[in-house]
Amino acid sequence: MTHLRRLLAEWAPALAILVVGLVGWEIAVNVLGIQKFLLPKPSEIVSAFWDERSVLWPAGWYTFTEAFWGFVVGASLGIAAALVLARFRPLGSALMPYFIAASAIPIIAFAPIANAWFGIEKNSKIFIAALLCFFPVLVNTLRGLTSVKPQQVELMRSYAAGNPAVFRRVRIPTSLPYLFTSLKVASVLAMIGAIVGEYFGGSQEQLGIQIKNSAALFQFETAWAAILVACILGIGFYIVVSLAEVVTMRRYPSAGRSRR
Amino acid sequence: MTGAAAVSIRNVSKTFGKGGTKALQNIELDFQPGEFVSLIGPSGCGKSTLLRVIGDLIDPSEGEAIIGGKTAHQARLDRDYGMVFQEATLMDWRTVERNVSLPLEMMGWDRSTRRERVRELLELVELTGFEDHHPWQLSGGMQQRVAIARALTFNPSLILMDEPFGALDEMTRDRLNLELLRIWEATGATVVFVTHSIAEAVFLSSRVVVMSARPGRVQKLVEVDLAYPRTNDTREEARFFELATEVRELLRESHDAREEA
Amino acid sequence: MAVNVLKRVGIGTAVLVGLCAFYVGYRQLYLATGWTRPFVVDAYSMPPLQSIVSRLWQPAATEQPVLVQVLLEKAAFTAKEAAAGFAIGAVFGIAIGVVFHFSNVLRRGFLPYAVGSQTVPILAIAPMVVIWLGGRGLPVWIPVAVISAFLTFFPVAINTLRGLDSADPRKLELMRSYAASEFGTLWRVKFPCALPYLFSAFKVAATASVVGAIIGELPSSIQDGIGGAILNFAQYYSLDPSALWATNIVAATLGILFYCIVAIVERLVVHRAPENVA
Numbered sequence: 019m020t021h022l023r024r025l026l027a028e029w030a031p032a033l034a035i036l037v038v039g040l041v042g043w044e045i046a047v048n049v050l051g052i053q054k055f056l057l058p059k060p061s062e063i064v065s066a067f068w069d070e071r072s073v074l075w076p077a078g079w080y081t082f083t084e085a086f087w088g089f090v091v092g093a094s095l096g097i098a099a100a101l102v103l104a105r106f107r108p109l110g111s112a113l114m115p116y117f118i119a120a121s122a123i124p125i126i127a128f129a130p131i132a133n134a135w136f137g138i139e140k141n142s143k144i145f146i147a148a149l150l151c152f153f154p155v156l157v158n159t160l161r162g163l164t165s166v167k168p169q170q171v172e173l174m175r176s177y178a179a180g181n182p183a184v185f186r187r188v189r190i191p192t193s194l195p196y197l198f199t200s201l202k203v204a205s206v207l208a209m210i211g212a213i214v215g216e217y218f219g220g221s222q223e224q225l226g227i228q229i230k231n232s233a234a235l236f237q238f239e240t241a242w243a244a245i246l247v248a249c250i251l252g253i254g255f256y257i258v259v260s261l262a263e264v265v266t267m268r269r270y271p272s273a274g275r276s277r278r
Numbered sequence: 279m280t281g282a283a284a285v286s287i288r289n290v291s292k293t294f295g296k297g298g299t300k301a302l303q304n305i306e307l308d309f310q311p312g313e314f315v316s317l318i319g320p321s322g323c324g325k326s327t328l329l330r331v332i333g334d335l336i337d338p339s340e341g342e343a344i345i346g347g348k349t350a351h352q353a354r355l356d357r358d359y360g361m362v363f364q365e366a367t368l369m370d371w372r373t374v375e376r377n378v379s380l381p382l383e384m385m386g387w388d389r390s391t392r393r394e395r396v397r398e399l400l401e402l403v404e405l406t407g408f409e410d411h412h413p414w415q416l417s418g419g420m421q422q423r424v425a426i427a428r429a430l431t432f433n434p435s436l437i438l439m440d441e442p443f444g445a446l447d448e449m450t451r452d453r454l455n456l457e458l459l460r461i462w463e464a465t466g467a468t469v470v471f472v473t474h475s476i477a478e479a480v481f482l483s484s485r486v487v488v489m490s491a492r493p494g495r496v497q498k499l500v501e502v503d504l505a506y507p508r509t510n511d512t513r514e515e516a517r518f519f520e521l522a523t524e525v526r527e528l529l530r531e532s533h534d535a536r537e538e539a
Numbered sequence: 540m541a542v543n544v545l546k547r548v549g550i551g552t553a554v555l556v557g558l559c560a561f562y563v564g565y566r567q568l569y570l571a572t573g574w575t576r577p578f579v580v581d582a583y584s585m586p587p588l589q590s591i592v593s594r595l596w597q598p599a600a601t602e603q604p605v606l607v608q609v610l611l612e613k614a615a616f617t618a619k620e621a622a623a624g625f626a627i628g629a630v631f632g633i634a635i636g637v638v639f640h641f642s643n644v645l646r647r648g649f650l651p652y653a654v655g656s657q658t659v660p661i662l663a664i665a666p667m668v669v670i671w672l673g674g675r676g677l678p679v680w681i682p683v684a685v686i687s688a689f690l691t692f693f694p695v696a697i698n699t700l701r702g703l704d705s706a707d708p709r710k711l712e713l714m715r716s717y718a719a720s721e722f723g724t725l726w727r728v729k730f731p732c733a734l735p736y737l738f739s740a741f742k743v744a745a746t747a748s749v750v751g752a753i754i755g756e757l758p759s760s761i762q763d764g765i766g767g768a769i770l771n772f773a774q775y776y777s778l779d780p781s782a783l784w785a786t787n788i789v790a791a792t793l794g795i796l797f798y799c800i801v802a803i804v805e806r807l808v809v810h811r812a813p814e815n816v817a
Binding site: 035112113 | 645
Binding site for chain 2: 707709710712713715716717718719723727728731734809810811
């Protein structure tokens with residue numbers, strides 16, 4: 019029972035802010051006379067959400083699958099590349115600065131070209147999302163795999179452990195916190211990538227297009243309701259990754275210490 | 279030079295958390311001004327805790343520490359003491375000079391006065407010429423000397439040291455022991471020194487407080503009647519060996535008592 | 540030292556050459572064998588490298604200066620927005636980090652919303668910000684800077700918090716023994732301890748500020764920046780693919796430039812022991 023009590027105490031301030039925020043928003047729009055297209059009332063957004071749910075929710079889910087597959091592809095390739103580069107250290111340390119620089123490139127600028135390559139259906143958005151996820155995951159996982167204390171490697175060597183064993187028992191557990199940080203970042207980036215990709219060309223079944231079209235038709239409550247759907251899905255994705263982190267880290271409790 | 283402070287510890291007890299571990303029990307101690315006292319005892323006997331009670335970094339559950347007639351709290355606010363930890367706790371981003379001048383910066387001393395004082399202190403610990411080095415460029419022993427210089431900036435009447443030489447090799451340790459005695463004589467402050475090393479405690483102090491296992495009590499005070507100034511030869515005197523043996527046997531008693539409990 | 544620099548330049552050149560070779564090779568593969576995975580390679584989807592480069596020196600559009608000049612001007616415009624966004628976001632982020640560090644209640648209350656705020660598709664919010672701020676007679680790059688700040692404040696806030704929390708308890712004890720004030724401890728110990736974390740965040744924020752600026756320009760059809768150029772050339776892609784590729788190269792350079800500036804400042808400001816890694 020105390021576990022639940024502690025959980026509630028932890029979240030109480032956030033819940034309070036939520037309630038105050040929503041009520042304040044509702045009142046402020048009325049009192050300040052804020053125009054509809056800037057910021058409708060929460061009640062209007064919710065009712066639009068409910069009315070249009072048969073369109074918005076499938077669109078949201080479609081966009082989410084684009085983000086999700088992009089995440090899966092990008093993150094897997096990133097992890098694989100990190101493992102390879104950690105194995106061949108000289109190559110890894112030589113290329114690291116360039117991967118870091120590559121993650122500084124605004125990849126979304128590439129979205130129209132991706133559309134030209136893969137058409138306006140799912141694949142171009144998956145490509146963009148994957149590209150966005152690849153670099154942060156690669157850079158952070160590689161950093162984690164190589165941030166091992168020299169003494170730990172020496173200890174393994176004293177057990178005549180070969181490289182695969184060192185990887186399994188030392189490098190991979192050490193890299194987990196870094197990996198999960200980058201996965202959380204990537205989950206948010208994937209959704210952004212998918213929606214921006216849709217902006218440059220997409221079909222009705224995609225959430226980004228729904229937002230664009232409703233705004234163009236002056237149906238701002240619907241546009242905001244679509245934004246709400248994007249937020250819910252984005253937060254949901256982040257929470258799922260966080261839960262995966264909690265579950266995995268339970269197996270490696272000490273790996274959670276000392277990291278930047 | 280401010281006078282050395284007497285330290286009185288009146289019936290100090292400390293329990294951590296509600297119904298948690300009892301670290302200290304009814305400690306009563308009096309240190310004379312200018313004394314060099316060591317606290318030694320088995321692990322977990324609360325010697326570091328006692329040191330922090332003196333420094334007003336931990337509040338005792340019962341009792342109090344009086345330093346030079348003031349409460350420990352007032353002594354801390356008046357910056358009457360300097361503290362040295364086992365890890366040198368130097369700020370990596372500051373040079374040696376700026377590390378030593380840290381307390382003076384906080385007191386608002388102006389730059390030239392600070393620099394003068396730092397120069398004096400670095401001379402005292404024999405680190406002249408290293409002002410612009412960074413901590414990671416120095417050996418462990420040198421880092422500790424910087425920490426000692428920093429602790430002396432206010433001419434404190436009391437110096438608290440928590441196993442400052444614990445992480446160093448034996449030769450460096452012996453050398454720093456000699457240096458510490460020299461510095462102590464130069465400043466005349468009272469020193470309370472926590473250590474694990476019997477040889478170090480006997481070599482440095484005029485009295486050794488042997489503490490018992492948790493909950494920490496004063497098991498016995500051993501008077502060290504070796505003459506000052508002490509040298510490396512002191513370590514080879516018969517009396518040194520006797521005193522060290524006495525301390526060792528006291529520790530063994532309390533250790534065995536704990537094992538049986 | 541000089542050897543190091545030469546090595547860096549050497550590897551960098553090798554990487555650049557490698558990328559070009561990859562690009563050209565991929566095209567050649569198609570031309571030679573007709574291999575079309577995962578997409579069709581032609582003059583439209585992957586223009587020849589020479590035509591991209593030469594396009595830079597052709598006029599951007601009829602009766603306009605050469606493309607490279609136009610693109611650099613637009614890049615400068617976007618850079619201004621991104622720099623302002625970075626500054627605003629950094630100040631705001633640090634302030635939030637400090638507040639969350641000192642107040643557990645405020646942290647518990649607002650941190651989830653700070654995290655959640657990053658899931659709001661700013662592309663959708665951008666036009667509203669532009670109209671709201673632009674309508675007050677502010678020049679158009681300011682709302683874009685605000686959008687850019689929206690993407691930069693979060694990593695800075697999170698890392699400021701992490702950095703301040705990471706201060707060694709021994710050092711804090713030392714400061715207590717000096718009867719230091721809360722502010723004194725913050726300024727002399729916690730903040731310097733947080734600096735490496737802060738610069739980590741600044742490097743991420745540098746990129747985010749450029750991305751935010753570009754995204755901010757898109758829906759509002761602001762012509763003066765790189766975002767506008769992307770939109771423009773995307774529309775005409777089937778007629779003039781090289782222009783969009785050229786624009787991408789300029790945008791990439793802008794992002795990398797921002798990153799490098801932060802990295803250089805970090806080198807100058809942060810003095811730490813070299814990391815002990817295996």
